[in-house]
Amino acid sequence: NAGVMQNPRHLVRRRxxxxxxxxxxxxxxxxxxxxxxLPEEGLKFMVYLQKENIIDESGMPKERFSAEFPKEGPSxxxxxxVVRGDSAAYFCASNRALVGGTDTQYFGPGTRLTVL
Amino acid sequence: xxxxxxxxxxxxxxxxxxxTVKCTYSVxxxxxxxxxxxxxxxxxxxxxxxxxxxNLVKGSYGFEAEFNKSQTSFHLKKPSALVSxxxxxxxAVRDLTGTASKLTFGTGTRLQVTL
Numbered sequence: 005n006a007g008v009m010q011n012p013r014h015l016v017r018r019r020x021x022x023x024x025x026x027x028x029x030x031x032x033x034x035x036x037x038x039x040x041x042l043p044e045e046g047l048k049f050m051v052y053l054q055k056e057n058i059i060d061e062s063g064m065p066k067e068r069f070s071a072e073f074p075k076e077g078p079s080x081x082x083x084x085x086v087v088r089g090d091s092a093a094y095f096c097a098s099n100r101a102l103v104g105g106t107d108t109q110y111f112g113p114g115t116r117l118t119v120l
Numbered sequence: 121x122x123x124x125x126x127x128x129x130x131x132x133x134x135x136x137x138x139x140t141v142k143c144t145y146s147v148x149x150x151x152x153x154x155x156x157x158x159x160x161x162x163x164x165x166x167x168x169x170x171x172x173x174x175n176l177v178k179g180s181y182g183f184e185a186e187f188n189k190s191q192t193s194f195h196l197k198k199p200s201a202l203v204s205x206x207x208x209x210x211x212a213v214r215d216l217t218g219t220a221s222k223l224t225f226g227t228g229t230r231l232q233v234t235l
Contacts, residue, residue, distance in 0.1 A: 008163075010163075035221075037222060037223075039223075039225075045227065045228075046210060046225040046226055046227045046228050047164070047210070047223075047225045048225075049222040049223065049224065052221065052222055060222060063222070095163055095164065097164075097223075106152060106171045108154070108166055108169060109154075109166075109223060110166060111156070111163040111164040111165075111166075112163050113162060113163040114162075114163050116161075
């Protein structure tokens with residue numbers, strides 16, 4: 005059973021460009037989470053999605069950032085007009101839909117975004 | 121709001137000695153607690169979790185953690201450390217308020233095991 009897949013693993017963008025990060029959850033998982041890890045810091049929650057629905061986007065910056073999880077295909081985290089402060093590792097996690105929220109989130113290898 | 125504190129930025133231990141990585145938490149309801157490990161330039165790997173039941177939880181690679189409700193702690197332990205255990209360890213708590221089930225992470229503790 006393949007784990008959470010993320011691509012690309014490394015992404016370099018110049019200021020003002022767009023970055024698109026992709027995440028394919030584990031087979032059988034219908035919940036996807038995006039987290040951001042700044043250098044030398046812990047992970048910070050960004051957004052929680054189910055198929056075709058954003059459940060919680062309380063951690064998303066108000067501008068330039070968006071996320072989707074379409075009926076078919078991977079989840080996409082999109083950053084428009086990137087700035088140097090967006091440089092970070094972006095991790096996707098997924099889990100099943102268990103009652104009570106006790107299921108474990110499994111993480112992908114991350115996408116390391118560098119903004120020049 | 122929930123939070124997690126990992127009071128030590130780094131823990132140093134000699135191989136073969138026991139190790140402890142500390143974690144304390146704050147939640148309004150029942151805590152769902154997790155430990156993850158991160159190796160350089162890699163994602164997070166799940167080690168163990170506490171949901172309910174026995175306060176001593178056993179996980180992967182010989183790690184275990186003890187849930188202490190009165191001290192609001194969930195310290196990670198291993199009886200005999202290995203050099204290969206050297207990595208960054210994160211404690212996390214599950215937030216179940218409203219419709220969210222996100223994880224709130226501590227800042228991480230770097231474990232260095234030396235020969």
